[in-house]
Ligand code: FES
């Protein structure tokens with residue numbers, strides 16, 4: 016950790032450096048700020064949603080160093096030196112990631128509020144396990160609540176993504 | 186028309202907003218801060234029943250730029266946030282802010298600042314001294330304590346429905362059976378918490394809200410602000426789920442009043458805890474049902490006595506209670522019925538609309554009762570129901586609309602065969618502790634308001650544009666179900682215009698015409714039919730104008746314009762008509778339905794109960810629905826899966842309990858157990874599509890009914906597994922273990 020401290024009008028700020036969606040960024044954060052606040056407010060990454068603020072719904076899920084984390088329970092300063100991926104970072108040259116396309120094709124989106132977090136949890140799973148079983152998908156999404164879809168089409172979308180990536184031989 | 190030749194109806198067209206949503210670029214209110222808006226943090230009461238003795242804002246107001254409005258500043262006008270049209274007689278007992286807190290989470294003051302952080306910090310510096318009064322937590326004693334909670338002293342809000350000769354039914358009965366079933370207070374749990382933005386613009390007050398009835402929001406605000414409806418512009422904002430939780434007006438009136446008073450935009454956003462404690466819930470119900478049968482198991486009469494918990498304010502709970510009664514005569518043939526409901530207020534979070542509007546409660550009560558009654562009397566639960574279910578086009582003896590093309594008997598018989606009911610009906614035991622059994626439940630729900638006390642109409646206009654595209658100006662509220670896309674499919678089917686070239690608007694009271702709102706399962710049956718009819722009218726106008734233009738007969742055939750055997754380009758025709766005939770192709774149409782048939786569904790569940798831990802696992806599930814016609818089959822499936830998720834929660838794990846002081850035991854999802862992916866089965870779905878008259882291409886409702894039979898199906902399966910008579914929902918592990926312990930005793 017190479018955190019620099021700074022005092023601005025009596026509040027302690029920490030200067031952090033981190034990689035967000037492939038780009039190096041810096042931010043000054045207070046000790047009480049959460050990663051979700053920094054992503055939404057400082058970097059405008061509003062795909063990161065707040066559903067509970069308590070690590071219980073997964074709406075705020077981002078990928079940190081390859082792991083899905085709830086950004087509402089990660090203090091911002093802890094992201095210093097880490098690599099963060101949000102839904103905004105999935106597109107390449109304006110083309111959707113195969114997981115995004117699969118969510119569309121499988122109709123895995125209703126109100127859409129859980130969708131970015133759901134996609135990031137599923138993405139983290141597929142990065143580690145490109146051929147998950149339906150049960151493994153369910154387990155990986157256990158921390159992401161969706162009130163609209165009953166998960167079925169979301170699980171279909173993750174299976175479809177795996178099939179489209181094409182490493183699976185089943 | 187042959188269904189197979191449909192171009193769009195029944196097809197899985199991708200929803201319009203899917204791309205933006207997977208890109209994380211579909212902005213909800215909280216994602217797009219409005220310039221110069223004040224963030225409003227509501228000061229909520231920490232007590233269940235308490236009168237404010239002193240409120241001290243001095244410290245909070247020392248923070249620069251903070252604006253504070255307390256109950257002392259607020260208008261006294263009382264309103265009922267469930268009313269969506271003038272003259273509805275819902276008792277008004279709510280104010281924008283109050284000095285008498287009637288539940289934990291009641292609104293005392295609104296503290297505003299330029300940032301959320303500052304507003305919340307200032308809010309926490311407001312000092313309030315309360316005189317704490319006894320909490321009213323039990324519905325059974327609420328009537329006697331009414332005066333302690335509300336100065337009006339109204340004990341209860343009662344209603345009844347009666348028809349037939351009940352006395353004769355019961356006196357001539359071979360059997361009289363009764364059960365009492367309790368259903369829990371539930372949090373809607375839309376993933377987006379409640380928020381609203383109000384912007385004063387000249388003499389017009391603009392309000393953007395993720396709501397279900399813009400015209401209802403407009404009316405509620407007008408009651409408190411004393412402004413003409415025409416000066417209140419309500420715009421439906423992007424919505425992250427509702428399930429009825431955003432149907433009634435909650436923070437809109439407060440936000441509009443504050444913005445109007447300060448002449449600045451005000452944005453109110455809430456945390457999950459604030460949404461759980463301070464918005465709406467599904468009303469908890471305790472219902473006693475008694476059924477009179479003849480010796481063969483034909484229903485002769487049924488009586489109900491219900492007590493319904495409205496929470497701290499009446500809200501729409503009396504409407505919900507009456508809606509429950511209205512459903513009681515629309516599933517089985519019941520020659521005589523008495524329904525008595527009593528709504529009481531308690532010092533807990535208010536109830537209100539919630540997916541199904543009382544249907545899940547009433548059908549949970551009757552379907553659990555029906556299974557227990559069959560078991561006690563030795564009737565087969567499938568045969569018993571087949572004998573008593575309604576057939577097509579039967580009348581509703583309570584005076585409701587004709588039942589329509591009912592296919593519930595087919596749902597049950599096909600479902601029983603598909604699920605292997607006969608083979609699986611005997612419970613199985615494994616490992617000495619795992620009990621597996623099957624249960625099912627039937628249900629009905631409506632399609633709008635026709636023949637109820639509320640009016641029902643939809644007014645839309647369709648304009649065909651000069652490039653052959655189309656705009657449907659409709660007061661739709663997209664709730665996430667895909668309604669706007671489904672309506673475009675209807676327009677596309679009639680006009681032949683590619684759906685990708687059709688835009689369907691959402692409600693904006695300044696620009697879109699009147700509609701009764703996205704409630705009452707009326708969107709497909711009523712608004713969808715309006716979209717079909719306005720499309721037909723536009724096509725008619727187009728062919729007439731084209732005929733005049735060309736001075737030859739132009740017909741509309743197979744999705745396109747044809748003149749003497751030659752196909753005409755639709756866009757070119759519109760252009761030329763505009764240019765040469767100086768007429769634009771736009772029609773306005775108002776649809777006032779004259780039918781309100783029932784939708785039906787039967788759900789089957791196979792569960793395994795672990796006697797030791799009390800955990801219930803849903804292994805297999807089948808949902809079979811009589812929906813007339815799917816407009817978009819994938820959307821229909823999505824509604825059903827989501828409905829099942831909610832219903833399993835109501836059966837097994839979801840509830841909002843309060844202690845004897847009225848303090849909530851649940852404040853966030855750590856203690857509120859929603860069904861997650863590992864606990865959700867992969868349901869099988871069968872749709873019966875037999876064309877309901879009066880609906881667009883024969884379609885009828887699915888969104889609400891899909892959650893109605895779930896809880897009873899699960900509870901019935903658990904009761905078969907354990908031989909138990911559990912009727913107090915949710916069936917938490919503790920209750921299941923207790924029931925398992927009593928097995929065989
Ligand atoms: S908002 Fe972070 S887990 Fe719910």
Ligand code: FES
Pocket residue numbers: 123124125126127128129130160161162163164376425426665
């Ligand atoms: S799509 Fe609405 S919460 Fe998942």
